[in-house]
Amino acid sequence: MNIPEVDVHAVPDDAFLLDVREDDEWHAGHAPEALHIPLGELQARVEELPKDAAVYVICRVGGRSAHAAAWLNAVGRDAINVGGGMQSWAFAGRPMVSESGHEPFVA
Template identity: 45%
Template sequence: MGDIETVAVTDLPDDFTSDAERILLDVREVDEWELGHVRGAMHIPLAEVPARIDEIDLDRELLVVCRTSGRSYRIMEYLLMRGIDGAVVTGGMVAWESAGKPIETGSGDE
């Protein structure tokens, strides 16, 4: 996994709602997302990413998060093979919560 860039949760903002330069893609399942996610993150479960890739603004820096990083590495391998750059959030949501960063619960649909 040496070719995949990583970023620490401590280097990220608490809220991606108004971040015009980056997109945080959460690839966890719906039940995991509803238990807690980063405000302003985009949610597409891992298995759906290939079919929904056109929903992701690839002009922005792509950051990928899951529970602990495993799924993030898998989808970044897939994306890199297709020429799409991005970075994995090291430690995922477990690290996010351990760092005391805020989360939102529920579907995120207003």
């Protein structure tokens, strides 16, 4: 299966970013403008995603987001996997926030 993928540096600042990690991972640290829909809820909540714009999908290292991107593309959405996930995002120094008020980190 050929899933479109980009490096974290290639994610546009104004991209629609979908984070499919679990709640505890999201609370520890995430991209400020990302939408959080855990992978297990994606099918039920797909209508929350834009139909006319690319969706950049991210998880911790890229596995879950690749599955999500593949499914989204199969149902007619334009989805792109973010290679390396939030680990690469943090390593690249891209902005992060936490829900706890503590220093964000990738859980």
